[in-house]
Amino acid sequence: xxxxxxxxxxxxxxxxxxxxxxxxxxxxxxxxxxxxxxxxxxxxxxxxxxxxxxxxxxxxxxxxxxxxxxxxxxxxxxxxxxxxxxxxxxxxxxxxxxxxxxxxxxxxxxxxxxxxxxxxxxxxxxxxxxxxxxxxxxxxxxxxxxxxxxxxxxxxxxxxxxxxxxxxxxxxxxxxxxxxxxxxxxxxxxxxxxxxxxxxxxxxxxxxxxxxxxxxxxxxxxxxxxxxxxxxxxxxxxxxxxxxxxxxxxxxxxxxxxxxxxxxxxxxxxxxxxxxxxxxxxxxxxxxxxxxxxxxxxxxxxxxxxxxxxxxxxxxxxxxxxxxxxxxxxxxxxxxxxxxxxxxxxxxxxxxxxxxxxxxxxxxxxxxxxxxxxxxxxxxxxxxxxxxxxxxxxxxxxxxxxxxxxxxxxxxxxxxxxxxxxxxxxxxxxxxxxxxxxxxxxxxxxxxxxxxxxxxx
Amino acid sequence: xxxxxxxxxxxxxxxxxxxxxxxxxxxxxxxxxxxxxxxxxxxxxxxxxxxxxxxxxxxxxxxxxxxxxxxxxxxxxxxxxxxxxxxxxxxxxxxxxxxxxxxxxxxxxxxxxxxxxxxxxxxxxxxxxxxxxxxxxxxxxxxxxxxxxxxxxxxxxxxxxxxxxxxxxxxxxxxxxxxxxxxxxxxxxxxxxxxxxxxxxxxxxxxxxxxxxxxxxxxxxxxxxxxxxxxxxxxxxxxxxxxxxxxxxxxxxxxx
Numbered sequence: 001x002x003x004x005x006x007x008x009x010x011x012x013x014x015x016x017x018x019x020x021x022x023x024x025x026x027x028x029x030x031x032x033x034x035x036x037x038x039x040x041x042x043x044x045x046x047x048x049x050x051x052x053x054x055x056x057x058x059x060x061x062x063x064x065x066x067x068x069x070x071x072x073x074x075x076x077x078x079x080x081x082x083x084x085x086x087x088x089x090x091x092x093x094x095x096x097x098x099x100x101x102x103x104x105x106x107x108x109x110x111x112x113x114x115x116x117x118x119x120x121x122x123x124x125x126x127x128x129x130x131x132x133x134x135x136x137x138x139x140x141x142x143x144x145x146x147x148x149x150x151x152x153x154x155x156x157x158x159x160x161x162x163x164x165x166x167x168x169x170x171x172x173x174x175x176x177x178x179x180x181x182x183x184x185x186x187x188x189x190x191x192x193x194x195x196x197x198x199x200x201x202x203x204x205x206x207x208x209x210x211x212x213x214x215x216x217x218x219x220x221x222x223x224x225x226x227x228x229x230x231x232x233x234x235x236x237x238x239x240x241x242x243x244x245x246x247x248x249x250x251x252x253x254x255x256x257x258x259x260x261x262x263x264x265x266x267x268x269x270x271x272x273x274x275x276x277x278x279x280x281x282x283x284x285x286x287x288x289x290x291x292x293x294x295x296x297x298x299x300x301x302x303x304x305x306x307x308x309x310x311x312x313x314x315x316x317x318x319x320x321x322x323x324x325x326x327x328x329x330x331x332x333x334x335x336x337x338x339x340x341x342x343x344x345x346x347x348x349x350x351x352x353x354x355x356x357x358x359x360x361x362x363x364x365x366x367x368x369x370x371x372x373x374x375x376x377x378x379x380x381x382x383x384x385x386x387x388x389x390x391x392x393x394x395x396x397x398x399x400x401x402x403x404x405x406x407x408x409x410x411x412x413x414x415x416x417x418x419x420x421x422x423x424x425x426x427x428x429x430x431x432x433x434x435x436x437x438x439x440x441x442x443x444x445x446x447x448x449x450x451x452x453x454x455x456x457x
Numbered sequence: 458x459x460x461x462x463x464x465x466x467x468x469x470x471x472x473x474x475x476x477x478x479x480x481x482x483x484x485x486x487x488x489x490x491x492x493x494x495x496x497x498x499x500x501x502x503x504x505x506x507x508x509x510x511x512x513x514x515x516x517x518x519x520x521x522x523x524x525x526x527x528x529x530x531x532x533x534x535x536x537x538x539x540x541x542x543x544x545x546x547x548x549x550x551x552x553x554x555x556x557x558x559x560x561x562x563x564x565x566x567x568x569x570x571x572x573x574x575x576x577x578x579x580x581x582x583x584x585x586x587x588x589x590x591x592x593x594x595x596x597x598x599x600x601x602x603x604x605x606x607x608x609x610x611x612x613x614x615x616x617x618x619x620x621x622x623x624x625x626x627x628x629x630x631x632x633x634x635x636x637x638x639x640x641x642x643x644x645x646x647x648x649x650x651x652x653x654x655x656x657x658x659x660x661x662x663x664x665x666x667x668x669x670x671x672x673x674x675x676x677x678x679x680x681x682x683x684x685x686x687x688x689x690x691x692x693x694x695x696x697x698x699x700x701x702x703x704x705x706x707x708x709x710x711x712x713x
Contacts, residue, residue, distance in 0.1 A: 002569075004575075012557050351553040355567045355570060356539070356545070356571070358535065359535060454553065
């Protein structure tokens with residue numbers, strides 16, 4: 001007997017009992033729906049967590065610290081950074097260096113009227129600035145600065161609102177401007193200094209004013225670009241200055257010399273911390289583990305994310321099990337339907353046996369019928385699930401605002417997320433449940449004695 | 458020449474509560490190929506039990522049934538299914554057509570079990586139905602046909618795979634006398650044409666007139682075993698108007 005014949009016979013049999021088939025299928029639809037929707041809530045929770053974490057920080061970023069994770073002595077220097085950069089899946093690794101000793105102010109305007117404290121100067125590898133997604137409002141990224149020679153101009157990137165940080169030293173009141181400020185007529189007031197056009201001078205402070213031998217150093221800042229404000233990257237994108245790491249180190253060294261600051265350990269202990277950018281969120285765990293194997297302590301959003309994922313997995317299992325109860329009930333109704341079908345068709349089964357239909361075929365016939373009920377229920381169930389999911393996502397937020405939010409575990413923008421794998425799994429699962437439910441009735445059908453069956457009236 | 462059906466020492470004992478009832482008490486029988494054999498007897502004589510044993514629907518308590526050299530008493534259910542597919546045909550008293558299938562599909566059913574493709578098996582079924590004068594009823598469901606027509610479909614189903622042996626259990630039990638004649642002549646014609654061994658159980662003595670041989674059972678043993686030299690010939694059985702009717706139906710079918 002051919003499989004196509006088997007299937008068309010089964011189809012005919014299901015069609016013959018339309019009403020009952022429909023009812024049983026509805027049972028499976030409800031079962032599939034409840035599992036899929038429940039799991040989709042859990043997945044949405046996961047997605048929500050990710051959205052939440054992503055808002056707080058870059059998920060593909062790892063922070064590496066200059067202390068050992070096993071009490072071991074480690075040094076986070078350029079060599080170590082090169083080692084980390086060489087790891088698989090690492091896009092870039094750079095220190096984000098705050099010159100510890102450097103103390104300076106930035107002046108602009110006539111007679112250096114406008115002043116700004118330069119306490120937020122950050123040094124990075126120039127190639128890392130773009131890789132770490134520091135967006136530019138205008139201008140261009142930095143190029144490598146020369147490693148030696150006299151420093152005349154310092155190429156920098158400035159934060160979006162750096163201009164507003166200048167203070168008018170000639171005034172006692174109203175000596176600051178802030179974004180959105182207007183004059184009496186309502187016209188917007190620009191900051192005192194246009195960082196892209198006005199000349200900026202970096203003047204180092206004198207460490208000890210009593211010591212007249214100490215000098216103040218002056219450098220002209222050359223603004224290459226303006227960064228878009230992004231607090232994930234830090235305050236530096238708002239009102240700070242980013243420059244080439246090596247240049248910053250040289251400035252710091254010159255400053256220390258000018259102020260006669262001596263630190264025997266300077267430059268020997270390595271950087272406080274290094275930022276590593278990983279190519280893909282799924283590789284973060286692996287890279288983080290490798291860096292830890294090098295001996296460094298690390299931190300990333302990933303460990304938090306994994307924790308949250310574990311939590312939501314537990315919730316998913318609980319929700320899924322709740323859904324599974326209704327699918328179990330649906331399975332019972334398939335068993336019931338198939339058993340009824342056998343009683344009704346006892347005679348038919350007997351005739352088929354007498355006409356030479358193999359036992360295994362009779363069995364497959366019932367299994368296929370049960371499987372078809374499951375499959376059909378699964379398909380419709382998935383369609384209904386998508387509809388429900390759509391409704392939840394559209395009216396879920398409204399429910400939240402009505403105070404019913406506690407009923408829906410909502411962490412992100414969506415209440416329910418059904419990825420394709422879940423839809424597919426739902427259909428496969430309901431079909432398998434259907435076939436499993438058919439086993440007992442099918443075995444029963446197989447055991448019907450041909451003779452009894454023909455006599456059956 | 459070895460007979461088509463060989464029965465040796467066939468016994469069947471049923472347990473009813475604590476009592477044992479011997480339905481068949483040691484039967485030996487040889488039925489040669491192409492023989493039209495009629496088993497008669499009163500109700501409770503064991504004739505249906507014998508047929509069930511012959512057709513392998515029930516296992517005998519003792520003894521063996523050999524059909525075409527194969528001992529069907531020793532076969533598993535699975536082997537029996539294959540054996541039935543290839544060598545046996547059945548005609549039932551209550552037709553036993555599948556209600557959801559059309560006449561063609563019903564006739565094609567045994568061929569489907571054999572694994573023959575839809576186009577080919579339905580072609581074979583149609584030919585068989587036309588021969589039975591049912592050319593106009595091919596796409597009717599059983600409920601849309603008369604008893605006689607249904608039984609002719611049943612006969613077509615039994616003959617379509619050209620089995621070696623066909624068993625019939627009271628094939629005309631539900632039919633009126635006129636239809637009985639129609640059905641019996643149809644059977645007889647096919648049996649003769651294809652040299653098929655035909656074993657029929659009936660309690661209507663009249664029907665035995667068609668048979669080559671009449672085996673009478675009583676209380677589970679063979680009471681008499683008679684052969685008839687000149688059984689009724691198929692053509693004689695069909696009255697003139699019916700003959701015309703059937704040919705007419707066939708012709709309209711070929712015209713279509």
